[in-house]
Amino acid sequence: MATCTTKTDWSLLVSEKRSSNRAKIPLEWRLSSDILDTIDEKATISVLDVPGRCGILTEVELELTEKYDATDLTRMMIEGKAKSEDVVRGFCKRAAIAHQLTNCLTEIMFEEAFARAKELDEYLLKEGKPIGPLHGLPISLKDSFNVKGAHATIGYVKFLENSPASHNSAIVEILLKLGAVPYVKTNLPQTMMSADSDNYVFGRTLNPNKLCLTAGGSTGGEGALIKMRGSILGVGTDIAGSIRIPALCNGIMGLQPSAGRIPWAGGTPPGRFGSPSTILPVIGPEGHSVRDLELFMKSVIDTDPWLLDANILSVPWRSVSPPRRSLNLGFITEDREHRPLHPSQLRMITTLIKTLQGIGHSLISLDDKIPSVYETSILAWKHFLLDPEKTPIKIMKAGGESAVKSLLVTRYPELQGWEASLDELWDMNVERAKITKIYHDLVIDNELDAILLPTYQATAVPHDTYGLVPYTVLANFLGYPSVALPFLHASKEADKPFIRSGVTYIPPYEPDLVEGVPCGFQIMCRPMRDEELIKIAELIVKTIT
Amino acid sequence: MATCTTKTDWSLLVSEKRSSNRAKIPLEWRLSSDILDTIDEKATISVLDVPGRCGILTEVELELTEKYDATDLTRMMIEGKAKSEDVVRGFCKRAAIAHQLTNCLTEIMFEEAFARAKELDEYLLKEGKPIGPLHGLPISLKDSFNVKGAHATIGYVKFLENSPASHNSAIVEILLKLGAVPYVKTNLPQTMMSADSDNYVFGRTLNPNKLCLTAGGSTGGEGALIKMRGSILGVGTDIAGSIRIPALCNGIMGLQPSAGRIPWAGGTPPGRFGSPSTILPVIGPEGHSVRDLELFMKSVIDTDPWLLDANILSVPWRSVSPPRRSLNLGFITEDREHRPLHPSQLRMITTLIKTLQGIGHSLISLDDKIPSVYETSILAWKHFLLDPEKTPIKIMKAGGESAVKSLLVTRYPELQGWEASLDELWDMNVERAKITKIYHDLVIDNELDAILLPTYQATAVPHDTYGLVPYTVLANFLGYPSVALPFLHASKEADKPFIRSGVTYIPPYEPDLVEGVPCGFQIMCRPMRDEELIKIAELIVKTIT
Incomplete structure (x- = not known):
């Protein structure tokens, strides 16, 4: 051919x-x-x-x-x-x-x-x-x-x-x-x-x-x-x-x-086999x-x-019962400095927390206890740029295609010109272990069943403007399973009280464009507790629907 | 200080x-x-x-x-x-x-x-x-x-x-x-x-x-x-x-x-935190x-x-029953080209296989079906040399100490002058996945409960001559749990028929020196099947003692 x-x-x-x-x-x-x-x-x-x-x-x-x-x-x-x-x-x-x-x-x-x-x-x-x-x-x-x-x-x-x-x-x-x-x-x-x-x-x-x-x-x-x-x-x-x-x-x-x-x-x-990223x-x-x-x-x-698949854990799926007690739930509202929540998502997470508190669950804010979600995502992103061959770009070039527009907005300005090295990879792993330990200790010390956080700072946004994904990559970075659930919808009227002055929304907040589209949050849970995560998600979905 | x-x-x-x-x-x-x-x-x-x-x-x-x-x-x-x-x-x-x-x-x-x-x-x-x-x-x-x-x-x-x-x-x-x-x-x-x-x-x-x-x-x-x-x-x-x-x-x-x-x-x-080795x-x-x-x-x-420990899998220990049927056991006798078995270990593994066959277990030789155990171990060893800082040597130097003699014999001549790079690490991972898949397919295709192999080509040997460890690092390389068990003892008389001419024993075979010391083998099993491995080991130990 x-x-x-x-x-x-x-x-x-x-x-x-x-x-x-x-x-x-x-x-x-x-x-x-x-x-x-x-x-x-x-x-x-x-x-x-x-x-x-x-x-x-x-x-x-x-x-x-x-x-x-x-x-x-x-x-x-x-x-x-x-x-x-x-x-x-x-x-x-x-x-x-x-x-x-x-x-x-x-x-x-x-x-x-x-x-x-x-x-x-x-x-x-x-x-x-x-x-x-x-x-x-x-x-x-x-x-x-x-x-x-x-x-x-x-x-x-x-x-x-x-x-x-x-x-x-x-x-x-x-x-x-x-x-x-x-x-x-x-x-x-x-x-x-x-x-x-x-x-x-x-x-x-x-x-x-x-x-x-x-x-x-x-x-x-x-x-x-x-x-x-x-x-x-x-x-x-x-x-x-x-x-x-x-x-x-x-x-x-x-x-x-x-x-x-x-x-x-x-x-x-989409890229090269054999990544040393964990x-x-x-x-x-x-x-x-x-x-x-x-x-x-x-x-x-x-x-x-x-x-x-030799790389998959031979670990059975466990039958677990839904928790029959009130839950201890940590929550992350936002990385206000870097990616403040759009009004619709802020209303969503606020309503979610209040609703869950209202039926007796214990909700613990982690916002002041964790490092910047955005900065954590920079470290995560480095792991995706470890291939010195830049294989995806090679494949694109070999096909004669240029980058689509959305790819251009999925780049960290902080990583412009950054090149991975074996030596830095060791340090990246140490840095990652430190951040993972912060979350780990929060889960243990507060006996958290799960952590709630927005899926993104906004709802769906106009094409090619979604950009970086700090709120989702966090779970991958931590190795925590995470379920994304829909809750509420953007509403100009209802969201108005959640507009904050002095906040720069990235991408821009366009209430007319997003009117009526779904908001959503994540529940994440400690590693290998997918079974418990599912039961907690079921319980929370029952509560909010 | x-x-x-x-x-x-x-x-x-x-x-x-x-x-x-x-x-x-x-x-x-x-x-x-x-x-x-x-x-x-x-x-x-x-x-x-x-x-x-x-x-x-x-x-x-x-x-x-x-x-x-x-x-x-x-x-x-x-x-x-x-x-x-x-x-x-x-x-x-x-x-x-x-x-x-x-x-x-x-x-x-x-x-x-x-x-x-x-x-x-x-x-x-x-x-x-x-x-x-x-x-x-x-x-x-x-x-x-x-x-x-x-x-x-x-x-x-x-x-x-x-x-x-x-x-x-x-x-x-x-x-x-x-x-x-x-x-x-x-x-x-x-x-x-x-x-x-x-x-x-x-x-x-x-x-x-x-x-x-x-x-x-x-x-x-x-x-x-x-x-x-x-x-x-x-x-x-x-x-x-x-x-x-x-x-x-x-x-x-x-x-x-x-x-x-x-x-x-x-x-x-003993070295640096943050290794990207898997x-x-x-x-x-x-x-x-x-x-x-x-x-x-x-x-x-x-x-x-x-x-x-956030890096440990939250996976319960499973209660399993000992197998109540004859076992399918793969076995590796030796990498004859690189590390032929000393007579004592050859007698041990031969006796082991015969004994297990004798009571009805099915024993399947993997010797011709796997890549050289020694060459696999070279690839494994590269994973231990990934630190560009060479931290252990730095620590030794900082303390003013030189390498002890045994350290000098634990070096691969094939890796002299080899320096790790991020690019090669990708290829190493691919190479490792290929070899792992060979073993994986052997386990699946032959429905193997476990694989038997010698723990080393010899028994304990004189100080500072043990050298490389291909037979043990194989399990780490594959990610297989492995149990080492003692079986039989070196015996000049009994081992004599197992001396082969034209074979260069590394380290040298010294029958008088090793007289009476323990021989031993490993049983290794697919990942996360530590529970089954223990039961198989118990069963085999009962058979041979």
């Missing part, structure tokens, strides 16, 4: 790729031009209502895709009360719609999904038992996971030259074994290191809540797709917030588990309910993922 | 340190000169019989120190059938004797131990319950662990200037909480990176089986002490074999657990029975060591 060296070359490849995707959407699932004509990355409209009113889904398909979570759906399918074929068709239709509205998909595998769903239905009928706990469930996957026969360009022009995957990622292998049905892969940012899922191969994913806003990244295609209920459960990756940022931006739930629990092997990385990428679920996040974690870990 | 810069300076400090140690051995526990006059690092005698015949221990003390393991002793103390004071006195006496014969101790804390034993006895009497599962048990500690009030020079002349420790290592803190009684710290090699426990501060530890042989390292003081039954359970560290090598050399048992299980915090490291040092027990190794692991992990 030809090597791409000029834009002319790759423009052609890209348009071929996009057409081939479009061709996989059946004609009868195409939206009418009166809807499509309203779609624009500057449009301030929501498209969340389109699946319900476009007439493409049957009543049954609308019910199947809207009324249940993954836990319900799998139970229904396992009990024979719903057919995988119907469930899969519903979500395929809805994914096709979501894609036409938000540009969230990268690979479309509808045909393969129908075939598998039929097989699964037949298996259940014949054998009287499901293949596994995810029997028949359609699951969407970030583009970086490999599915045999599908591309994994991860948005690199250069990777358009690669053949379709000849193997499944370990997690895909496990999901298949559990009975799940892969049907789409989803969009992500160039290099996977920004909060705008935009790249030259697939273009930009839009936020279904408001098209002019980012859908988040790097698991942004999932975020938009799941919010549209074009997926009931999706799988993403997270090294700095890539699961939780789209959860915030779209208003869904996302879990960044402890490192070493969900197998990483066999995926397509801030590790993780795989986790995005979805609509906390119990669905647990369904994913428990089902996957119960298969002993070490069998497919 | 004055800075040591010349040998004259430190000779004085060293002799002060040694005298102060000697002074802590009560006069009535001193051995007679007719015994002491036979002690020499060239002597070919065993001193194992001295405690029994020197008249220093009472009949009861001899029984307490010889007849039971730690599991027995703690049960007896908890049930009130033995007093901690008696047990502790017995082991203190015996440790004093062991020290006079093998030079195994670095810090003597007899007085503190007596006081604590008395308190524990009183507590049990008064409260009717023990302090914890290790109630009253004397436990010996490698010198690198910190015990409040005691030095941790770890054999560096420079560290003689340091004040006594103002804190306990996390593991010491936990052992105290469990009811254990620290009473001695034990010798180790200069820099902790050789298999001869020799340094300028404390001198050399001799092998009690035969004084002219190495006691192993780096946990060599423990090895000699435990073999003399001057300790019933000791704690060491292992990054390349430092627990298992002394286990082999002395003929005891030692467990190198999975990384991240036993807390490392608060110890005195071959991690671990802490583990040395003792007389497999169940004692489990007693240590379970007791410590049951306290949730994460509470004291």
Whole structure:
């Protein structure tokens, strides 16, 4: 195959790729031009209502895709009360719609999904038992996971030259074994290191809540797709917030588990293998309910993922009970100096704290007890710049592509010209251990069950302005699992009292633009306590909804 | 305090340190000169019989120190059938004797131990319950662990200037909480990176089986002490074999657990903090029975060591049953090209395999399926040379000391002049992942319960000739927990058929010198399966004894 060296070359490849995707959407699932004509990355409209009113889904398909979570759906399918074929068709239709509205998909595998769903239905009928706990469930996957026969360009022009995957990622292998049905892969940012899922191969994913806003990244295609209920459960990756940022931006739930629990092997990385950083990428679920996040974690870990990935801990998923006492919760409001909370997020976290206090939980402010969250994130970011070869840039250059705009705003001015060295890496590790110990001691000394903090200083913001991600990368830096949950929505009126004078909002606070979009927070917990984190999240969600 | 810069300076400090140690051995526990006059690092005698015949221990003390393991002793103390004071006195006496014969101790804390034993006895009497599962048990500690009030020079002349420790290592803190009684710290090699426990501060530890042989390292003081039954359970560290090598050399048992299980915090490291290597040092027990190794692991992990060390996994110890079926055991005989087995170890591993096959276990040779164990160990060793500052050498220079002889034989000719770089570290990680995957696939494809291999190509060898440690560092490299067990003894007669012509033994095979000393092997198991490893080891020990 030809090597791409000029834009002319790759423009052609890209348009071929996009057409081939479009061709996989059946004609009868195409939206009418009166809807499509309203779609624009500057449009301030929501498209969340389109699946319900476009007439493409049957009543049954609308019910199947809207009324249940993954836990319900799998139970229904396992009990024979719903057919995988119907469930899969519903979500395929809805994914096709979501894609036409938000540009969230990268690979479309509808045909393969129908075939598998039929097989699964037949298996259940014949054998009287499901293949596994995810029997028949359609699951969407970030583009970086490999599915045999599908591309994994991860948005690199250069990777358009690669053949379709000849193997499944370990997690895909496990999901298949559990009975799940892969049907789409989803969009992500160039290099996977920004909060705008935009790249030259697939273009930009839009936020279904408001098209002019980012859908988040790097698991942004999932975020938009799941919010549209074009997926009931999706799988993403997270090294700095890539699961939780789209959860915030779209208003869904996302879990960044402890490192070493969900197998990483066999995926397509955006950079070089062999990083000596101990801030590790993780795989986790995005979805609509906390119990669905647990369904994913428990089902996957119960298969002993070490069998497919030597780097994964062979540590069973533990059954834990929800705490039956009031909780000790630390909370971080903001790094006021560097990234003060926008009024909507300030109202959200204030309301959250008051609500939890109101029902008897103990809330302890950590704001004055921790080092600057922003400065901690600089140290974290150094870990992502350890490759002297700068492989992502090499791949971009090899494909003849330049940096997309959002990549340019995901750079620390403090790190301009900074070059990693082996010697400094030792010092970085020592520095990291010091900060980790501060949090560790706070958890121990205050007997904290968990720590609450905003997912970001703002809600979803206009494209290419999200910038740095100090509030999410903190959990990766500490090695703490963290779940991102939606709570409240931006409201000009309600947020007004939370506007502070003398505060510079980064990016700018634009109340009209973000009106009505979801706010959100994180709960993080000590390492390897994903089980407890889930139970605490369930309890808190019950309280605030 | 004055800075040591010349040998004259430190000779004085060293002799002060040694005298102060000697002074802590009560006069009535001193051995007679007719015994002491036979002690020499060239002597070919065993001193194992001295405690029994020197008249220093009472009949009861001899029984307490010889007849039971730690599991027995703690049960007896908890049930009130033995007093901690008696047990502790017995082991203190015996440790004093062991020290006079093998030079195994670095810090003597007899007085503190007596006081604590008395308190524990009183507590049990008064409260009717023990302090914890290790109630009253004397436990010996490698010198690198910190015990409040005691030095941790770890054999560096420079560290003689340091004040006594103002804190306990996390593991010491936990052992105290469990009811254990620290009473001695034990010798180790200069820099902790050789298999001869020799340094300028404390001198050399001799092998009690035969004084002219190495006691192993780096946990060599423990090895000699435990073999003399001057300790019933000791704690060491292992990054390349430092627990298992002394286990082999002395003929005891030692467990190198999975990384991240036993807390490392608060110890005195021989080098720089912040290593980016993912071959991690671990802490583990040395003792007389497999169940004692489990007693240590379970007791410590049951306290949730994460509470004291943010780098430790918060993963509970699992209760597992011994396998009730025949085992699938992989085995590695040797790296014949680089480090062929000496006849004694070849007979040992051959006998082991035959014996296990004889009772129905399935034994699968991995010799032709794995890359050279020696070459793998070169890659492992690079991970230990990542510090551009070469901190251990700096500390030695600062103290005015040169390298001891054994350090010079622990160098890879292949790595002469090699300097680490950040770029190569990425490649090293990739290379390591490849090799790890080979083993991983072998374990999976053959459904291996464990892998057997020799602990070293020979038995204990003459001082300063042990050299490189490919057979032990393999487990650290793979991240596999490994237990070292004694089996058979070198025997000129029995080993003769195992002498191979055309084989160059490194170090030289000297049948007369090693006559009668222990042989030994390792069992290693997939990561985080320490629980299963213990059960398999118990089963194998039952078979071969």
